[in-house]
Amino acid sequence: MPQTTKLTHRPAGAADLGAIVEFPQNADELFFCYPKAVWPLDVEQLAAAMAERRDSTVALLDGRVAGFANFYQWQHGDFCALGNLMIASWARGQGVAHYLVAVMEQLAHDHYKARRMQVSCFNTNSAGLLLYPKLGYRLSGLVERRDPQNQRVALIQFDKAL
Numbered sequence: 001m002p003q004t005t006k007l008t009h010r011p012a013g014a015a016d017l018g019a020i021v022e023f024p025q026n027a028d029e030l031f032f033c034y035p036k037a038v039w040p041l042d043v044e045q046l047a048a049a050m051a052e053r054r055d056s057t058v059a060l061l062d063g064r065v066a067g068f069a070n071f072y073q074w075q076h077g078d079f080c081a082l083g084n085l086m087i088a089s090w091a092r093g094q095g096v097a098h099y100l101v102a103v104m105e106q107l108a109h110d111h112y113k114a115r116r117m118q119v120s121c122f123n124t125n126s127a128g129l130l131l132y133p134k135l136g137y138r139l140s141g142l143v144e145r146r147d148p149q150n151q152r153v154a155l156i157q158f159d160k161a162l
Contacts, residue, residue, distance in 0.1 A: 005062055007099045012056040012068060017043045019065045020058070023086040031147060032125040033086040039148075049084060055107050056084075059100040066091035067100040071108065073118070080108035081118040085128075092127075101135055109162050116161050122147075123154040132158045 012020070024030035027039035037045045050056045054074055059067035065088070072083030082104055087096050101119075108114035119137055121128035122145070137158035145155045 005094055007066075007096065008060045008063075009057055009100065009103045010060070012050065012058045012070075014047070016058050016065050016068075017046050019088075020068045020086070021046055023068065023088050025089050027148065028124070029086075032122055032128065034084055035122075035145070053083060055104070055111060057100070057103060057107065059087075059096050059103065061091050061094060061096055064091075066094075067096040069100050069104050071104070071112075074108075074112050074114070077113045077115070079116045079118055080104075080112055080114045081120070085119075097127075097131055098135065101131075105160070105162055114162055116159055119158045119160075121156050121158065123156060129156065136160050 021041045021043055024033060024041055030037055030039050030041050034041065034049060050070065053070040053072050056068070056070040058065050067087045069085040070083050071080045073081035082101065085097065085100065105117050108117050118140070119132050121132060137160045139156065140159035141157035143155045143157065145153050147153045
């Protein structure tokens with residue numbers, strides 16, 4: 001009989017921070033999910049982000065914290081912008097990102113009456129660039145940013161009606 005995984009979610013709490021800071025595997029991954037953070041991610045940086053953001057949520061895979069996301073912008077009745085999306089390395093490829101984005105879309109709708117969700121992805125983040133269009137997001141913009149080495153990078157913006 002094939003084993004099935006169970007995905008659930010709940011609000012992120014202080015007890016989750018130690019696990020979440022282990023999700024980014026290198027400085028590039030940290031830049032993708034939290035550009036203002038300094039490698040390595042630590043509990044203090046993540047707690048500061050959570051304090052400034054809304055609806056920090058964890059996805060649980062078979063009861064184990066496997067994903068994290070929140071909103072870094074929210075405009076009641078208009079949109080929410082997804083931020084800090086990160087998935088544990090051991091949980092990648094198991095549907096956690098798909099599940100967590102859907103959860104965040106529902107939270108945006110329920111908590112903020114958002115009509116659309118915005119996501120942004122750096123041009124070197126292949127996983128994100130492949131994920132968002134698959135979930136129904138459409139290209140909405142492109143802006144220049146600088147990476148930690150002060151190199152030019154493109155921040156690709158996507159939008160989805162909720």
